[in-house]
Amino acid sequence: IMAILLENDHPSTPLVNAGAISANSMVQPVGNSDAKWKAIVDNMTELCGSTPQLIDELYRSESATNFNNRSIAWLLKNYNRIYDDPDMSLDLYTRQCSMGITAEQLSICGATIANEGLNPNTNKQVFDKALSPKITSMIATVGFYQHTGDWLYTSGIPAKTGVGGGVMGVMPGVMGIAAFAPPLDDAGNSVKAQLAIKHIMNKLGMNVFNGHRIHVQ
Structure with missing residues (x-):
C-alpha cells in the first residue's frame, strides 16, 4: 500500500500484489471476465506446455x-x-493465485523465458523474444521480495518465488529450473526449494554473473 501512495504516478511491478492486480486489469477485452480468464489460462498453458488447474477450495477461501x-x-x-x-481485476488475480502447478510445469515456464519466449517442449513462440531480457531482469530484481539481493548473490540465478512454496529460476540461454517445498521463511520464500536450487547451481558451476573474456578484432 505504501508503494502505491509513494509511487502513485506509475504502476508497481507486476511481481507484487498491487502491480499484479493492475496488470490483470489490462488484459483484453475490457469488461469481459470470462474472455480475460481464457486469455490468461491460454497464456499459462503456452508458457508451461500444459494447463495448470484451478484449485476451487483455495479460490473460495482466498x-x-x-x-x-x-x-x-x-x-x-x-x-x-x-x-x-x-x-x-481482483477476482482474476485471486483465481491466478489459486492455480495448481507442478514443478515440471514451472521449470518449463522458466525455460521458455530463458529461451527467448520459445517453449523448448512445444517449439511454440509464446511471446516476442525482445521481452525476454525485460522479464528476466524484473525477476532478478524483485523475485524474492526483500531477500532478492541475498538470493541473487548466493545462488547466481534470477528466480521468482511464491508463497505456495514454489521457486522458478531462469538462466538466460541455458535453462529453467524449479523446486517446491511448503515451509517458508519470514519473507514468504520456500526454505528447502531455495537450498535445492542453490545446491544445483553451485554444483554445476553456473552463475548469471560469470565473466567470459571476449576478444574484439
Missing part, C-alpha cells in the same frame, strides 16, 4: 478473506492505476 487485496484494488482505482473494474 476470495472470502482477501480484504487487504480488495483495499489495494480500490486504492489503485483512486490513483487511476487500474484499467477495468477493480472487483473483476
